[in-house]
Amino acid sequence: MNLTVADVRLTPILVADPPLLNTQGVHQPYTPRLIVEVVTADGVTGVGETYGDTKYLELVRPFAERLVGRQVSDLNGLFTVADEIAVDASRVSGQVDVGGLRGVQTADKLRLSVVSGFEVACLDALGKTLGLPVHTLLGGKVRDAVEYSAYLFYKWAEHPQGVAAEKDDWGAALDPAGVVAQARIFTERYGFTSFKLKGGVFPPDQEIAAIRALAEAFPGHPLRLDPNGAWSVETSLRVAEELGDVLEYLEDPALGTPAMAEVARATHVPLATNMCVTTFAEIKEAFTRDAVQVVLSDHHYWGGLRNTQQLAALCRTFGVGVSMHSNTHLGISLAAMTHVAATVPDLHHACDSHYPWQSEDVLTERLTFEGGRVAVSDAPGLGVELDRDRLAFLHRRWLEDDGRLRDRDDEAAMRVADPEWVTPSVPRW
Template structure:
């Protein structure tokens, strides 16, 4: 094996990135959100990029893993899982406390889920370095692309016009969206700017009848455009079924995503409606697959390379879904351009990607890459540039890291509930 493919060192750079006041069932996005940029540097001087969550619990795992990587080959991505368990297992178990992870709304947090999110960034960086070394795009390392473009969906949010306590000049340029008219205008702007032809609404914020009205307004404003509604498990089984009955006659509705929390509740909802149910919460690891598939709890799984442990694991999930006749889409959390490039590379290799992928990316005003990707007709072209096809803007990376270094700890761990209580100290998450 070429010694130039051996890892010399790994750089970890946590950053804080501006985030709009987007509402969800856990609260509201804080003004800044943490991300972690991973650079795997080979003995040949090639630098591979990866990205994942930047909260303290992820950093605490990434640091010992980074220290253990020098001397290993960037081709040894399968060995990352064993290595991570060896060097990070105790810390991961300590951090996994069984709470709902507000940062990703991914269901019950476990040690395995924390580790997989860290490994995903290292695996991506290794593949990026390998692709750059060989002159091949990452999709070629995954077996080759099956499409030239990847379709994405506009991600609609109820939102405030500004963060609590913000000065007038800090108002969010997208303005407020708290009713159907505001969401329709938001969707029109997404369509105008990026050409998106499908729309997903983050629900669980208001009473279900208000969110039903929003979906109906979107269906009227965009005839035939595929729609999704995701309340992040905020509804009871009874409420989920009531909403399903209201929306079953709406041809544009592709699916309800995680209307209720947990596989048992999802299975009960699925048994009572013809609407497809998607999940990003009750199936986020292989261990959660057998029960959910056997009970018919979901029709569609939203893959996410951060959750599943990387790009190869995402392809394994896709094959498993194909075997059981389960549809496939792609989940998104607040991410930078490195993750978007990785999402696009792996999505290009999935033959049975049945629905447009989610992405938060158009909401962000800051990034660490030199050239922002351009959505055309809601799609991103699949690049053949070696590796992921993106380059670091080191000045911008340094600026965003400086912001993290100077933070007093307020924003180093995402906490949507704390941000909401800054506006309303009595606020508590609502379940309908």
Template sequence: MHDDESPTPGPARGTSDRLTVTSVTITPIAVKDPPLLNASGCHQPYALRSIIELHTESGVTGIAEAYGDDPTLELLSRAAAALPGLDVFDINGLTRRAAGSLGSFTAYNPTELIGPTGADKTVAQIVGAFEVACYDAQGKATGRPVVDLLGGAVRESVDFSAYLFYKWAEHPAGGGCDFEPDDWGAALDPDGIVAQARRMVDTYGFGSLKLKGGVFPPDQEIEAIRALRRAFPDHPLRIDPNANWSVPTSLHVAKELEGELEYLEDPAPGIPGMAEVAAGTPLPLATNMCVTSFTDIPEAVHRGAVQVILSDHHFWGGLRASQRLAGICETFGLGLSMHSNTHLGISLVAMAHLAAATPNLTYALDTHSPWQRGFGYTADTPDFQDVIRPGTLTFEAGSLRLPGGPGLGVEIDRDALARLHEQYRTCGVRRRDDITHMRLVHPDWTGKRPRF
């Protein structure tokens, strides 16, 4: 899967050569991940990603980033074999080829924190991965940024939200961790969460704050939100327990936090549960778990289950599909935000191009970037954990300005890619498993939801 040879750069503009795919390189990588806690358990010491390079006859190469667990890599490889001969402007052809190449497969989610598994959703993840690379190649060939190919920028910079986590100071013994603990330390109570938020705001300037909840009894998390409100009276607040509360518990939390939250994300499981909560609170409910594909939308709208949908080009089917989702949200008066996974710089900049071209994406986007050891690091930092050349992406006042240059506007750091591929080869992690890692501390942990 890993190809150490870099493609020869092609002309950036006005090429007469065809932009036909000749080959695809998929490089699995592993990046160090802190012991962040959530409803399912605890992040493992390593998170898996894959870097996609779509090579064309003209020498232009489009890049993208996807999940990197074994089932995803298998499906990406099947689709990649069907892409030679594809014109990168033929996105409909990409969809047909990728979907048709998968044959029979077991529907699979790389994490249960993005809702139920489905065949359509699995196909969308694979199509979306290659579609971003096609857009990057299109932009490089035409000399235009991806945002222009998506309709043009409606905003000069994209707002992001601080993503706060309860966390341990270090990974538990036996977790296969061979690196020093991160310097964030533990955050296991309201004071710890406020301190974490203060560092996020001081370092990156984030204007809104989101707490990953569903970890401790709800009344403790209510107190954490209240502590954040006292410390940051003007910052919009969100909490996301990943459907780890029952309907009665959700209604209790909603009553306690009325007037405190920008929105309450996925408090209860499923569209029926969310609809019951929505009927009992004036707080807007958001989701990236019960509405994660187009087939979910009719029931959710009919029941009034959600008021904000968190898009994600990784599992909605790419950039075009995400814009289609934006149009549906506008039609039905739903708000639009954006979900984050443990992404690196290629996914981060793809999110930013999409958000910059989407008028009704008005909520600040989620991002895990401060938790990945590559963000804000320099090329000579030994623990550099990203695959793009450092310094390209920076947050200013909580916002990300699109980089200059055609396509996505970022380039692969070949040394970093090789190092993170070697880390993948030796780390032993091959799929995300928050439950097993949590059992190193709590042997009887099941991850079953709702727990409260």
């Protein structure tokens, strides 16, 4: 067998996204993703997926050029390739990342986000070549299915008038009744038994009422609330006190490790994060200050599946729980999440996933949730296949865009409906 990388194909796409609200604004009608294909000299193709914004594309193209001629099995070498690519620091924002609400963005985070897409593609190609599933390449699965949580959002019925967008059948969710109705759809369609609400949209009392309504409608089911750092320490503690009897955990109520540590000291409610711990360098302060009790990994910006395993091992060492964060993603990413999650021993919290919100995909067959779980594939590689007609269609949409949608910007999307909108400073409440 010849494991040499003979070609790398990069296909930026735009996929439909519903009008989901968060503290920074609203999702655009289409969001950019990038599909990575790594082709070996034997003609085996591995696929990966990552962010498709312009700043990522500027790095993936030179990365792809340097990958040709290397061994698809040289996963450690991917980081060497990334180091060879000079990153123009002036292109990297120091503000909160609009695309994922995941803390201050740095050149290193951008680099790891690029590596992750190629690592998954290489693992897929290697698994197909060897006839082994990705979870076997990662050391073997410890579960046959991975549990996911319903990801609830405050949502408009449709994108603003005059905006070209795909229609969806979810309807609006702007009050407790709407949130509960949305949760019922999730349970009926996918069998989810735990629920996470994206908060930071309305004043805390309204979001407290929504969680209370969920607790009444689904008694005993795990509930989570994530305001993306929109609250002060005082507000965070008040909400924790109000909802302490029903919350599984409170995710990033306040912004930054010092504020999270202050909240953690004064409440028994576990705190989770995908904002103040997003790199290995941030672990020491957060863990020594006991600022978080659950870290939500995301292989896209932690640098891939093997780095996710390393993070899980560190969390286990320090007695910190681990689960998975999600951003807008397609089936390739869900397959990758499922494979690595299947190898993590102490995964005691259902993972997040946006996948039910995405009506479009690039796979010949969508992944399915049964009882809120995704079965772990034992097929070679990731166990998924590209639908080239769909990939071409979504790429044409990207080509035909005038540039406004090629970078996700929730604030700009909100200004279509409210020209005066500016993302509120934090703490918002």
